Amino acid sequence: xxxxxxxxxxxxRVIGTExxxxxxFLNHQVDPALMKAIGVExxxxxxxxxxxxxxxxxxxxxxxxxxxxxxxGVPVIFAKKTASRNLDxxxxxxxxHSFTRGGEYIIRxxxxxxxxxxxxxxxDDFLARGRALLGLLEIAGQAGAKVAGAGVVIEKGFxxxxxxxxxxxxxxxxxxxxKDMSEEGSVITFEEETKQVTHMEEEEK
Amino acid sequence: xxxxxxxxxxxxRVIGTExxxxxxFLNHQVDPALMKAIGVExxxxxxxxxxxxxxxxxxxxxxxxxxxxxxxGVPVIFAKKTASRNLDxxxxxxxxHSFTRGGEYIIRxxxxxxxxxxxxxxxDDFLARGRALLGLLEIAGQAGAKVAGAGVVIEKGFxxxxxxxxxxxxxxxxxxxxKDMSEEGSVITFEEETKQVTHMEEEEK
Numbered sequence: 001x002x003x004x005x006x007x008x009x010x011x012x013r014v015i016g017t018e019x020x021x022x023x024x025f026l027n028h029q030v031d032p033a034l035m036k037a038i039g040v041e042x043x044x045x046x047x048x049x050x051x052x053x054x055x056x057x058x059x060x061x062x063x064x065x066x067x068x069x070x071x072x073g074v075p076v077i078f079a080k081k082t083a084s085r086n087l088d089x090x091x092x093x094x095x096x097h098s099f100t101r102g103g104e105y106i107i108r109x110x111x112x113x114x115x116x117x118x119x120x121x122x123x124d125d126f127l128a129r130g131r132a133l134l135g136l137l138e139i140a141g142q143a144g145a146k147v148a149g150a151g152v153v154i155e156k157g158f159x160x161x162x163x164x165x166x167x168x169x170x171x172x173x174x175x176x177x178x179k180d181m182s183e184e185g186s187v188i189t190f191e192e193e194t195k196q197v198t199h200m201e202e203e204e205k
Numbered sequence: 206x207x208x209x210x211x212x213x214x215x216x217x218r219v220i221g222t223e224x225x226x227x228x229x230f231l232n233h234q235v236d237p238a239l240m241k242a243i244g245v246e247x248x249x250x251x252x253x254x255x256x257x258x259x260x261x262x263x264x265x266x267x268x269x270x271x272x273x274x275x276x277x278g279v280p281v282i283f284a285k286k287t288a289s290r291n292l293d294x295x296x297x298x299x300x301x302h303s304f305t306r307g308g309e310y311i312i313r314x315x316x317x318x319x320x321x322x323x324x325x326x327x328x329d330d331f332l333a334r335g336r337a338l339l340g341l342l343e344i345a346g347q348a349g350a351k352v353a354g355a356g357v358v359i360e361k362g363f364x365x366x367x368x369x370x371x372x373x374x375x376x377x378x379x380x381x382x383x384k385d386m387s388e389e390g391s392v393i394t395f396e397e398e399t400k401q402v403t404h405m406e407e408e409e410k
Contacts, residue, residue: 023292023293023315023318024317024318025280028282028283028285028292028314028315028318029280029281029282029315029318030267030271030274030280030281030282030283031280032271032272032274032275032280032281033275033278035271035275036275058263058264059263059264059267059283059285062235062264062267062268063267063268063271066235066237066240066268066271067237069235069237070237070238070240070241073238075230075234075235075236075237076234076235076237077233077234077235078233078235078264080233080264082306084305084306087228087233088228100289101287101289109233110228110233110234112229113228113229113233113234
């Protein structure tokens, strides 16, 4: 998605070898018009898949998820990271390891909002090691829901999450896949939809 | 806002005397079309106020805030509740007491995204004791930003947050103000825009 890649190149800041800061438009300050365009793109990529719910994890996934849900005309669930008096006691839950924060956290979804009748689309801001998507997959599994796939805003192609999830047979669509990045000179290079090209070549054989 | 009040009456669940569960459409599962309508309403209420940023606190305020920002054509900042490697070290911060969760938490906004040149609109899902808005006011004050007011989806009119914030001279617009609620029979009654009526009567004198 060119608009997104341009924004990453103009505003992204590389820290060390693994951190890409995009908090000017994605996960602290948010650019609503770009988020809307991202929602339109995900809805187009996953059109006609019978999706009944969009799912994400609070907080940074909420904005792209809600615009996707708006376009698809379905509700959006955000899994909660913290226990609260306001959450139902009957929940699906999964442990998620966080490399960013260190340690594990538990994500919870009320059983009231997800069932075997649902087909879900996962949306998240980042895909790096894939642990958040594994957690959402576990929750969908507990509910017996079908999984249409995952829409990711930015995938760190140099980490193993993308292949981990794709190798499970889950369709993953990332709007920008970072091949390499370096703090020195803040260089960011993208993969040029390598997976799609490979797939097309195989079909042509 | 009638659409919202109808949704509260049809899907809200009253627990005890103080908890209104609206997690089917506002703060766990989200109805994107309703959230969009809420954003349009806030943008209309606060039109022509020179607003440059919409601010909220993660997570439940994000959805109404981002649709408000989309309509106003300005960025949305969500204050972070948790420290993270991904947040700048230079932040404005404030302590917020939570009656829902018990205890205090710290909210943080990167100094990069808020300054004395900004005029901010706060958006939140609930106004009860007003502590979240006090935290946002403190952060705006640290930045020297002007405050256009606060847009609240649901105000618990029987708690003191609304008068606390209004008595500070802050304009607060709540789309639904709950006057009374009771778990017995799940009765919810709304204030019928008492403040506006009073204000009009004064003008007519």
